[in-house]
Amino acid sequence: MLRVERLRQRPRSFESFCGLSPSEFQELATQLEPLWERAHRRSLLREGRQRRIGAGRQFKLDVPHRLLMTLVYLRHYLPMHLLGVLFEMDTANVCRNIHALLPLLEQALPAPLRARTLNIQKKAAEGAKPVRRLRTLEDVLEAFPDLADLIVDGTEQPRGQPKGKKGDGAGKKAVGRPKDKKKFYSAKKGTHTLKTQLTVTPEGQIVHLSATAPGRLHDIKLLRQSRLLPRLPRGSRLWGDRGYTGLEKLCPQHEVIVPRKRPKGGCLSLEDRELNRQISKVRIAVENALCRVKKFRVCREFYRNDPQRHGLFWGCVTGLVNLRLASRAPQLT
Template sequence: MMNSTIAQTLTDEQFKRRFGVQRETFKQMVKALQPEWRTTPKPGAKPKLALDERILVALEYWREYRPYFHIGTSWGISESTVCRIVQWVEDTLMRTRRFRLPGKRQLVRGFATPSVVIVDVTETRIERPKRRQRAFYSGKQKCHTLKSQLVIDAQTQQVICTFFGKGRQHDFKLFKASGIHFHPLTESLQDKGYQGLQKLHIHSRLPKKKPRGGYLTVEDKAYNRQLARERVGIEHVNRRLKVFRILSGRYRNRRKRFGLRCNLIATLYNFEQAQAVTVS
């Protein structure tokens, strides 16, 4: 049976593989939630799991995305208790404001505005909805999905802001719905799904499209390859976020909490990116 004592015996590398975050990140999560934690709630019985164990349960759920019942048997608690623990950790972390994304205002501020940003959309499969199925059906993925738009700083590889939509929504329409604006001096990189963005932001770089019935020139192909090399950073970010299977597998929960969970995981990723820069 898993508990905090067993987790402490893991090496730093094993802890990262088991729970998806560095041990230092876990300690900061405990520190952030400590003021909100009461060992003996009033009224109510004493919780079976300590604060650090509750955070480990939430991390394990995000990392492995096993059913509540399976995780509950690993920790000796019921599946309903696992559900309450996960939601309490998520909601409380958001209330502490210790783990937050910079937000889209960071894109237009004169101070600390990123010089180059990368925009991309990734999709997560969901269970087939009972209603309005067509709105969630992605023609690209051939299944029902939720779309997550990420904007990252090309230099630091940190997530600046996110936005979410339904699988049928076009990438450019999702961008316009997000209300994001770039600083006039900021250069933005994106794929072909954002055709038309250059009309809204002059410093946008998109791949060259092959003319109908024609061919791309050698220069156009070289330009597209160079742009792909510069944009590959956001693919690495997507891969690091999807280490948590709650984002990479078929999402089974209520869709209204998907954005909250994606934002929390992105903030944990940002924290570890900042720590890596500090150490180096």
């Protein structure tokens, strides 16, 4: 069985396993301990529980080992039965432990503001209230009062083909592809994908994460539905790639900077090429942030989990990336 104490004796192996150094891991485990105790106590005192407190089997793993198992899963995206072999647990027990810890892990981490749902007009007309996190972008702006530049970019992760609803057999519905197959198909990637949009500061900190969107959704439409634009301070600058061409019409109160497109049948002038190079030097921050995020294979490889948990996985991973960035940044005195 993998032991935290044994892995700490080999710091490089420790970081290779879970993506954090031993000191960063210890700090995160210390912050996670009271959150787990509070959540477990709430579960014991829930309405309808028949057993008394203290009855039943005890947990095999404590919080540090449960955190280690979850980080190994996020880092390497191993199958549950393989994690069960490494930690000497049943596959179902591994799954329960990981999914129970993920929401608490996101709370303990410096995770970015994450929109739970997209701001779709149909749902707004029905009066559906959006669910928001307690941590807001205003808190980020208070910590960074000089924040004037934000870089946005979208990325896609492959997923399986959506299946039809249960009971939609040949007798009830004509045989064919479900409507969601066209909805999630990305012509750019040539497969079915889930799209996520990140908002990053020039220093590399991830401050906003959109809700999970189908791969077919355009970048500008995703930005409009991600609830980011109303939260931005007036006069701030938005940097994007060529997929955000025309964004200045959507948000005239912000300065939008995107690379110039080559005209059809023509070529860019020397001034436009130099401008694109200067824009790329700023936009490299979001590309580096995406590279750090996708070192965790749960955000890079074929997605095997419930699509409703996709945003939670990305929230935890981006929080880990922010934690590593903050702990390893040079401290100015």
